[in-house]
Amino acid sequence: MDIRAVDTTLLNWTGDAIAVGLSEGTTELTGELAQLNEQLSRTIQELITDNEFEGKIGTTAVSRVGGDHSIRKIILVGLGKTEDYKLDTLRRAAASISRVAKQEKVKTLGISLPVVGDNARSTAQIITEGFLLALHQDDRFKSEKKPTKLETVDLLGLNGQDEAVRQADLIASGVILARELVNAPANSVTPVTMANLAEQLATDYGLALEILEQAECEALGMGAFLGVAQASDLPPKFIHLTYKPEGTPRKKVAIIGKSLTFDSGGLNIKGAGSGIETMKMDMGGGAATLGAAKALAQLKPDVEVHFICAATENMISGKAMHPGDILTASNGKTIEVNNTDAEGRLTLADALVFAEKLELDAIVDLATLTGACVVALGDDIAGLWSTNPDLAQQIKDAAERAGEKFWEMPMEEKYFDGLKSGIADMKNTGPRAGGSITAALFLKQFIKETPWAHLDIAGPVWTDKDHGVNNTGATGFPVRTLVNWVMS
Ligand code: BES
Ligand code: MG
Numbered sequence: 376m377d378i379r380a381v382d383t384t385l386l387n388w389t390g391d392a393i394a395v396g397l398s399e400g401t402t403e404l405t406g407e408l409a410q411l412n413e414q415l416s417r418t419i420q421e422l423i424t425d426n427e428f429e430g431k432i433g434t435t436a437v438s439r440v441g442g443d444h445s446i447r448k449i450i451l452v453g454l455g456k457t458e459d460y461k462l463d464t465l466r467r468a469a470a471s472i473s474r475v476a477k478q479e480k481v482k483t484l485g486i487s488l489p490v491v492g493d494n495a496r497s498t499a500q501i502i503t504e505g506f507l508l509a510l511h512q513d514d515r516f517k518s519e520k521k522p523t524k525l526e527t528v529d530l531l532g533l534n535g536q537d538e539a540v541r542q543a544d545l546i547a548s549g550v551i552l553a554r555e556l557v558n559a560p561a562n563s564v565t566p567v568t569m570a571n572l573a574e575q576l577a578t579d580y581g582l583a584l585e586i587l588e589q590a591e592c593e594a595l596g597m598g599a600f601l602g603v604a605q606a607s608d609l610p611p612k613f614i615h616l617t618y619k620p621e622g623t624p625r626k627k628v629a630i631i632g633k634s635l636t637f638d639s640g641g642l643n644i645k646g647a648g649s650g651i652e653t654m655k656m657d658m659g660g661g662a663a664t665l666g667a668a669k670a671l672a673q674l675k676p677d678v679e680v681h682f683i684c685a686a687t688e689n690m691i692s693g694k695a696m697h698p699g700d701i702l703t704a705s706n707g708k709t710i711e712v713n714n715t716d717a718e719g720r721l722t723l724a725d726a727l728v729f730a731e732k733l734e735l736d737a738i739v740d741l742a743t744l745t746g747a748c749v750v751a752l753g754d755d756i757a758g759l760w761s762t763n764p765d766l767a768q769q770i771k772d773a774a775e776r777a778g779e780k781f782w783e784m785p786m787e788e789k790y791f792d793g794l795k796s797g798i799a800d801m802k803n804t805g806p807r808a809g810g811s812i813t814a815a816l817f818l819k820q821f822i823k824e825t826p827w828a829h830l831d832i833a834g835p836v837w838t839d840k841d842h843g844v845n846n847t848g849a850t851g852f853p854v855r856t857l858v859n860w861v862m863s
């Protein structure tokens with residue numbers, strides 16, 4: 376399927392279906408839309424009247440154009456109130472259009488939506504992203520596939536924005552990769568397949584790749600990561616992909632994603648009602664890291680980016696960590712594992728130490744780290760912690776542009792008291808209250824001075840509700856934020 380930014384107007388476009396935006400409270404068709412209405416034997420006005428179409432955000436109406444016209448169907452999409460019109464409106468409108476076009480088996484589609492804030496570039500980018508991401512449906516595990524019939528999508532009046540469309544397409548491909556990794560079950564995505572995928576990305580897009588096998592992790596003293604891995608029948612893989620720009624990089628950063636391809640809880644096994652069957656999503660951080668790698672390797676910013684996934688499973692067996700075991704991380708700190716289900720922070724501890732040795736300007740980790748963060752912020756908002764206000768602001772700005780939601784949480788040092796151990800340097804879990812904060816404080820022990828941000832994405836990586844912008848299942852959160860952040 377081809378998305379094109381074209382200079383065609385509403386009046387001279389021809390094809391299967393044209394989608395037009397309508398603001399809430401539009402009482403009368405004006406301008407080109409009024410003219411098109413006349414051209415199409417007043418189908419648009421009829422459609423509005425028959426459906427009592429009010430232009431509420433996200434709503435749609437569709438009708439066949441009777442008689443012999445150069446356009447066969449008309450799709451109306453609500454834009455909400457004019458004064459609330461912003462990039463996010465556009466994202467939702469494009470998503471709604473995408474779904475209707477798919478349902479209606481449209482082959483050639485025209486989209487006419489108003490430019491937001493005089494910014495044709497962002498408008499083209501957001502429409503393309505919203506459209507592609509709503510179109511994507513993961514039917515890899517179904518025997519019956521429903522491929523889209525779409526061949527071309529024309530963005531009317533956005534001629535000259537081909538680069539924005541191209542970039543959006545690349546970002547969407549990264550988001551879709553992340554979704555597919557998270558959707559795939561734990562008997563399909565394993566530490567080994569994640570490493571293979573990283574190798575594929577390295578080959579396809581010219582990234583440098585280093586995969587540390589168990590013995591190399593041992594040599595580096597990664598006792599925390601390996602403690603988690605020790606009950607699995609699958610070998611752990613410490614994946615390190617690097618994108619290096621031509622010339623001197625403007626900055627050097629690392630993105631570290633929690634990559635538990637399954638989290639059973641270990642001997643503190645997740646019980647009934649704990650959602651153990653959803654724990655294939657526990658590599659959501661790693662999935663977004665690889666998704667961002669795919670997009671960024673093609674977008675080619677002037678920034679050096681290290682993508683790190685300490686991939687393993689948290690399983691049970693005779694070799695499993697016992698609750699109470701003491702592990703030594705690669706910075707020499709000792710950890711009393713008072714709960715084997717707080718495994719993500721153990722794997723991240725060694726990944727953070729590894730990243731800091733690379734002497735970078737910033738390190739961002741992202742992790743489906745705690746149920747406590749979901750309790751605090753719900754399913755749609757990720758938690759953000761940072762030791763550096765500038766970095767926190769950069770992430771917030773990038774997220775705003777991406778239409779992804781974060782809320783900054785306190786790095787409340789006093790709460791580290793809850794992690795004090797009588798026998799080791801720290802325990803891996805504290806009291807139930809403030810559980811996402813103590814998790815962040817735990818991670819902080821493995822960073823010395825590099826500006827660092829931690830994103831707890833346990834809520835937003837997955838959705839059971841249809842938000843109007845993506846289908847149920849994996850969301851690909853927060854690939855768009857990561858890409859925006861690196862590019863900014
Ligand atoms: N992977 C889970 C966190 C999680 C919960 C992710 C819900 C996605 C959805 C993590 O490893 C975990 O088990 N955390 C425990 C920590 C507790 C033992 C301190 C939790 O949140 O219950
Ligand atoms: Mg766990």
Ligand code: ZN
Pocket residue numbers: 635638657716718719743744
């Ligand atoms: Zn986990």
